[in-house]
Amino acid sequence: MAKWLAAEVPEWLLLILLVIGLPVLMLLLESLVHRWVPHWRRGEHNDATGIMLSAAAVVYSVAIGLCVVTLWEKRSEARAATEAEAMNLAAMAEASRVASPEVQAAIGKVVLEYNRDVLENWSSRTHGEAAPVVGETLDSLASTISTITPHTEPERAFMLDAVRRLAAATELRADAVRLAHEQQLPDVVWISVITGSVVVLSLCVTCGVRDGLLRRVLVAGVSATIGVNVFLAVELNYPFDGRVSIHPDSYRHVVELLESRG
Template identity: 25%
Template structure:
């Protein structure tokens, strides 16, 4: 089979433009920035909100009135803080587990991809082996040059089309000996495993937290920070400092959630299976 039968490779920038329905969300925008800049931006937004909100409350509700209710407000704020803290911890655990799953699946995909390549190049039928190698290496090149860092249906469909093309070639191979039959069975098994982990990688790139969870996180942040405005302290600057520190802490935790929510993009990401690069390097050195 000629090499030009493999779908043409495209520039990595197509990840952002191929899908007409894809939009540049705030989360994706933040992940495209360096970590320190994204954290600084989120923190600046949260701290600015807290300072402006506090000054508005301080302007219309005198300190003496707020001081009267400090004891009662303290008990209520403790309950609110614990509730929001538990919810935020739950969200972090969920995205951390999803990130770990994506990492494990990528490692499994890497191992299976290497085993499949070894089976293909050692297949006794040289004609069938060469044809399978051409299509398989084309799939690996596409995956390396066009990583699925964002949910992108077209790039996923092109990758799966190449896998289906390889499956058709394998289906047409007729083993002529017991040794070929053993390798043929291993190739089929590894192809099924590779397809499974490839689908899981696509799901990891496409899955996000439900909007209701984000609503809870953001509303909880606003309520928790806003409640601190109701306390009364004689030292206004001390109050502003405490409110700002709380807002900054919440902003940092929210950034951690955003970073872990997208395991295929950002400064902390799973990335393409490692063996893809090694196989292509080996094939290039061999040719």
């Protein structure tokens, strides 16, 4: 459900539903509850209700806050992994200038092909799946490097750096794919978030405030706050999917750079 919301529902519509629709729904529910149980408005049990509501709100705030912070950190980690993956091989292509023109052209061609393959198979990355063709291109790059025979110190230094970057490319690619898959919050965490939201909102309508306007403002404010937090959790839960997602700009930049070199 959360994946469908992030991928198919525009973020502006989801934001309206959670930040405006949810408060409106809670105001209607609050009106019905106090119509059915009118003595709650007198606030005779506000002391007990307030303590329970405060405890639930604190626990919920800590839980949802940790979820959002964790998702943002992992999203930043996933973005850094994709940028490092793209720029790692681009640096290898740039460093190949110390080699012969034939070697430089061969490495540049394979690195260009690698980044093009990543762009063409980006949909696989968004689902946390490794595209076989990208791995095959990486193997082709390894084969190209293995055929190089260094004759000068700069060429030997380049070979050592190329081997190191090739090993790093495999690790970075695996990390990017892993982060795309593992970013999702487990179902049990989503159940906790939804349950906590329902509990806090339910306790809100039990508090008795004689001033009708103030009561509605408080209920709407709490509902909007919860809606914003749920919106952030939904949108950040899938770093490579949905409208608010990581785009393959780094790979596209490398392709443009290598194409401009001819």
